[in-house]
Amino acid sequence: MFPAELAWGSQSAVFKHGTIQWVMNGYGQVPFPPPTSTLAARMPAVIRRALFATTFLCSTLLWDVHGNEVTGPSPPLPMAAGKEITANLVNMIFWFDRVASDPPRATTANYLARVSNPSSPLYPSYLEYRRGNIDRHELEDRLPHVAMLGDSLTQHFYFSSLPSSFWRARTEWRRNWFLDTDPSPDSIFSVYERLEYFTPVVATEFNGAGALVAAPASQEDLRERLVRTRNLPGQVNHILHRTRFPDLIMIWIGHNNLDWVQGLSSEERQHPQQRLRALAAQVRVNYTESLQGLIDRAKRENHRVAIVVFGLANIDRYLEGRRQAEILHTENPKLYPHFDSGTRSFESLQPPYQQNMARLAVLINAGLRAMVADLERELSNAHHVRIEYSDALTKIDFNHLELINTVDGWHPSIEGHKVLAQAAFNALRPSLVFLGIGTTTKKKAPLLASSQPQ
16 A cells, blocks of 8 residues: 655655554655444355346346447336336345445544644634634535546456456445555555645545446436446446536546447458547447536636546457457466456456457547547636546556456556556646645655644
8 A cells, every 4th residue: 555655756765564664745644444344244145146136137137228428329118117127126225235234435634633724724614613713524525626527447356257247336436546445555546646645635436347428318228227237328327427626637538439249240240440530420429418517517616626537448468468368368367267258247358359349448538638628628718627637547558467357357456446546646746736736845854643623
């Protein structure tokens, strides 16, 4: 969790785990994660997952027809009703998983002590709290809020057995490059934890496994409903319905839109150029419509808002790494034991289609860059709203096997999440400066103990 150095250029914060020596920015100690619930232990994991897998398999057999999530047509009414009933039934049966898993939101644990420091930018708000003018909830609302929208490459997700995969997709929050609160030295030093050295913060993840850049009028299919995944429009709507709009919104989504062969005939697969251009253009249109909702809301806010759109991963380099994993899996099937889950679930990962999958990623990234440039011009008179395209995550070289999950050879490993956290955090500096969040560490003597004001 605590690397030898946290740095932008030469700026650094040093930590020594053995002696608990921290050179920090003067805002107090690192928060510890809230205790996890023991409710999950009350029902054996095997029974939980078996029940969920059975429900999932039965529901997919009964309701296999669904609308196109990318272009937006709705399924027939009986099918839609059946999907709704099945999804609600599963959520009712597995209501306890929300309690048994870590929530997708984290708040700096000792924020009250930190804002009570007269040097804190939030000290005036703390004084209002002490005078009784605002309550604890209102004080927390004044902390910087950060939101993450994305797909399974942001979530701690990988394919294994069917019950485990869907349970993980449904309940596995945190332990990813954006949000991790584990203090152990081998865990991910997430964007959330890095931000905490400069300011107390509230971070929320809206990402989900299988999420698409879809049309605003589209509906999530049954599989997505079962694992509580929302496509980009659903994630955006979830933010828009909240009273407290985030100060910083990070978006990394679109990888599930790369399955270009889905629904194509053999002849169409031989000549995909037009299909690739059409898919990239549709992603840009759908992405823009979702972003427009965020921008319109941001314009009405009385605080600054920064939006960072990250380009898709470098698929060429990722496929090279996956081919290395495939060689090892062929020689020893115990390595990457669920390697084949990729080609079963994502047909474009099959060798004949990989090159065009990589081409589509390049086309989508070019479209996203142009989209952001257009939106920047639109925001020329909205001085409290900023949008930026970043290729920081595209530059990560997933050709290195240690960055790829050792179970499915598809999703990022823990080491991959660590690299993603570093790259994403470095890319945030212009946005953080815009938001007035300091990025220069201030050395201070290690704190042996702290008392939190009440």
